[in-house]
Amino acid sequence: MSGISSARGDLRIDHVTKSYGDFTAVNDLSLTIPEGSFFALLGPSGCGKTTTLRMVAGLEEPTKGTISLGNTDITFTKPYQRPINTVFQNYALFPHLTIFENIAFGLRRRGIKDVKEQVEKALDLVELSHLSARKPTQLSGGQQQRIALARAIVNRPALLLLDEPLGALDLKLRRQMQIELKWIQKEVGLTFVHVTHDQEEAMTMADTIAVMNEGEIEQLGSPADLYDNPKTAFVANFLGQSNLIKGTISGNDGDNHIVDLFGQKISLSKNRSHAVDNSILAGIRPEKFRISRLATPTSGNILSGGKIEDVSYIGVSTQYQVLMPWGQELMVFEQNDDGVAPFNVGEDVNISWEAGFTFALRGDEDAEAGTEVNPEEIIEDDE
Amino acid sequence: MMSKSGISNPRTPYLLLLPGIAFLFTFFIWPIANLAQTSTQTPIAGGDTGEYEQTLRWANYIDAFLENKEQFGRSFLYAAIATVVALAIAYPLAYAIAFKAGKFKNVLLVLVVAPFFTSFLLRTIAWKQILGEQGVVVPFLRDLHIIAPSTTLTSSAFAVVAGMTYNFLPFMTLPLYASIDRIDPRTLEASGDLYANGITTFRKVTLPLSMPGVVAGTLLTFIPAAGDYVNAAILGSPQTKMIGNVIESRFFKIVDYPTAAALSFTLMTAILVLVTVYIRKAGTEELV
Numbered sequence: 001m002s003g004i005s006s007a008r009g010d011l012r013i014d015h016v017t018k019s020y021g022d023f024t025a026v027n028d029l030s031l032t033i034p035e036g037s038f039f040a041l042l043g044p045s046g047c048g049k050t051t052t053l054r055m056v057a058g059l060e061e062p063t064k065g066t067i068s069l070g071n072t073d074i075t076f077t078k079p080y081q082r083p084i085n086t087v088f089q090n091y092a093l094f095p096h097l098t099i100f101e102n103i104a105f106g107l108r109r110r111g112i113k114d115v116k117e118q119v120e121k122a123l124d125l126v127e128l129s130h131l132s133a134r135k136p137t138q139l140s141g142g143q144q145q146r147i148a149l150a151r152a153i154v155n156r157p158a159l160l161l162l163d164e165p166l167g168a169l170d171l172k173l174r175r176q177m178q179i180e181l182k183w184i185q186k187e188v189g190l191t192f193v194h195v196t197h198d199q200e201e202a203m204t205m206a207d208t209i210a211v212m213n214e215g216e217i218e219q220l221g222s223p224a225d226l227y228d229n230p231k232t233a234f235v236a237n238f239l240g241q242s243n244l245i246k247g248t249i250s251g252n253d254g255d256n257h258i259v260d261l262f263g264q265k266i267s268l269s270k271n272r273s274h275a276v277d278n279s280i281l282a283g284i285r286p287e288k289f290r291i292s293r294l295a296t297p298t299s300g301n302i303l304s305g306g307k308i309e310d311v312s313y314i315g316v317s318t319q320y321q322v323l324m325p326w327g328q329e330l331m332v333f334e335q336n337d338d339g340v341a342p343f344n345v346g347e348d349v350n351i352s353w354e355a356g357f358t359f360a361l362r363g364d365e366d367a368e369a370g371t372e373v374n375p376e377e378i379i380e381d382d383e
Numbered sequence: 384m385m386s387k388s389g390i391s392n393p394r395t396p397y398l399l400l401l402p403g404i405a406f407l408f409t410f411f412i413w414p415i416a417n418l419a420q421t422s423t424q425t426p427i428a429g430g431d432t433g434e435y436e437q438t439l440r441w442a443n444y445i446d447a448f449l450e451n452k453e454q455f456g457r458s459f460l461y462a463a464i465a466t467v468v469a470l471a472i473a474y475p476l477a478y479a480i481a482f483k484a485g486k487f488k489n490v491l492l493v494l495v496v497a498p499f500f501t502s503f504l505l506r507t508i509a510w511k512q513i514l515g516e517q518g519v520v521v522p523f524l525r526d527l528h529i530i531a532p533s534t535t536l537t538s539s540a541f542a543v544v545a546g547m548t549y550n551f552l553p554f555m556t557l558p559l560y561a562s563i564d565r566i567d568p569r570t571l572e573a574s575g576d577l578y579a580n581g582i583t584t585f586r587k588v589t590l591p592l593s594m595p596g597v598v599a600g601t602l603l604t605f606i607p608a609a610g611d612y613v614n615a616a617i618l619g620s621p622q623t624k625m626i627g628n629v630i631e632s633r634f635f636k637i638v639d640y641p642t643a644a645a646l647s648f649t650l651m652t653a654i655l656v657l658v659t660v661y662i663r664k665a666g667t668e669e670l671v
Binding site for chain 1: 567569570572573574575576577578579580583587588591592594
């Protein structure tokens with residue numbers, strides 16, 4: 001079939017807004033996804049990530065803004081004219097067709113000649129060649145997921161969209177598929193745009209992650225960037241866990257700020273501060289903390305006066321809740337690798353960490369943002 | 384103590400089947416056997432009208448068929464046209480109710496079955512008015528010069544087929560709706576995503592997935608339509624007589640029981656054969 005755009009190149013989403021009546025699902029979103037990258041749109045349900053994906057696929061039309069692929073504007077192009085394929089959340093395999101015909105569907109629509117050969121190659125890639133004569137309902141969830149992937153990849157689209165493709169799989173299979181997807185992306189060299197609410201999934205697979213919240217992008221960067229140097233409390237809490245402590249910048253020392261946290265001084269690298277004035281939220285990831293008994297000498301930033309409130313042993317690490325003198329409970333993950341006897345509830349301890357691990361957010365941010373997202377309270381962004 | 388679970392008694396399934404079997408035997412198998420017996424009888428020599436004796440005259444079938452070839456052909460032709468027209472009307476309707484109606488879905492479904500709230504006969508007689516000289520349709524078509532001023536629509540093949548199409552439309556619409564409503568709209572999105580335009584998506588995805596409804600709907604329309612005599616009796620003329628009308632008059636007016644019975648059996652067999660071929664062709668077993 002003719003009429004399919006042959007556009008290639010970076011995907012550019014330019015000031016795109018999508019409203020449904022009074023509800024704005026996506027708000028003035030701008031984003032460039034480089035060709036060949038594995039890109040993740042990460043956010044809680046209702047954040048607009050699926051709507052964004054559907055607009056790229058052509059299943060929804062933006063209210064405002066443009067979407068282009070390379071130099072071609074595809075904002076209002078029909079889905080069947082876009083060189084873009086989607087792996088749907090529930091796979092959406094054709095129940096009346098065999099696995100072979102499911103995968104061949106896109107090739108046949110485009111009038112490709114060597115359908116058989118290409119389908120077999122795609123089946124090989126997902127290691128399910130032996131199932132080509134079956135019907136989708138005869139396959140397990142994990143197998144259907146791979147067929148959905150093969151059905152999209154076989155077309156060599158300029159862009160492959162994955163809408164929570166692993167959501168329906170159990171944890172073990174999900175981990176395995178994450179690694180496999182990443183391998184397949186490298187193998188075929190296509191641009192993958194992956195939508196997920198699972199931060200671990202996004203971090204495992206993507207080169208670049210855009211964290212979305214309420215229709216806007218909170219922060220964009222590599223997984224390590226986002227984790228080590230989050231810009232907002234939402235990102236700090238949504239990607240992993242964070243201890244956020246209210247403080248004030250009280251002085252400078254070369255490249256560092258001196259920060260007053262409830263009367264105790266710590267240091268913070270200036271280029272890791274996203275504060276706009278002296279009032280800040282100092283952030284430290286729980287695994288960066290070290291707990292020490294009062295007599296033990298420590299270096300780096302130190303907060304003293306802690307008391308162990310709770311201990312949970314979880315194998316690779318032990319998780320502590322430490323109550324600080326100002327009434328805040330800090331979370332500390334200690335690796336079980338140093339032979340130090342575990343701390344007991346009620347013990348008086350100090351907490352220390354490498355100064356370089358500290359990050360700082362604006363002091364007026366809600367320290368709880370992104371910690372608890374209840375999907376049932378938010379309108380699903382599917383439709 | 385008696386067991387609470389009836390399953391433990393091996394006779395329970397048979398006891399549960401008994402009312403159904405008794406009913407079917409009394410009102411289906413027994414009359415059918417009777418009918419079969421009647422179909423090979425001949426008039427008693429010197430007997431009264433309506434008196435017959437069993438002579439196993441199988442030639443009754445041949446005579447009956449040859450005498451009424453025309454009506455047989457007409458029945459299947461009218462039923463086929465009515466089925467195709469009903470399908471053409473019901474498919475878009477069922478599609479719209481399933482996918483586009485939103486909150487009006489249930490209201491529309493009630494409207495589809497609403498005609499059943501009045502009698503089948505009354506509704507058919509109403510069509511006589513609709514298509515009659517005093518109705519809206521005839522003057523309208525005459526004004527537009529679509530039909531000649533002398534042409535009437537009542538007592539015509541058109542009226543009979545129109546009446547059948549109308550009367551059996553819900554039987555077409557409901558199974559179609561049930562079948563289309565079960566289609567996951569995301570498979571249609573997936574089809575568009577995989578380079579199929581609207582028409583191709585309909586041909587390759589929507590239609591194959593709704594085939595169970597198409598098959599069920601066409602059977603539920605065609606079978607009763609082929610044996611129908613009410614529409615032809617009320618809306619037709621002697622030139623539009625269907626096999627149902629012949630059977631009716633043989634049984635109740637001419638009291639020629641053997642011919643009526645032979646015609647009934649021939650009709651049943653013909654429908655059975657047609658339906659079997661149709662289901663084979665439509666390949667419903669391939670549909671999940």
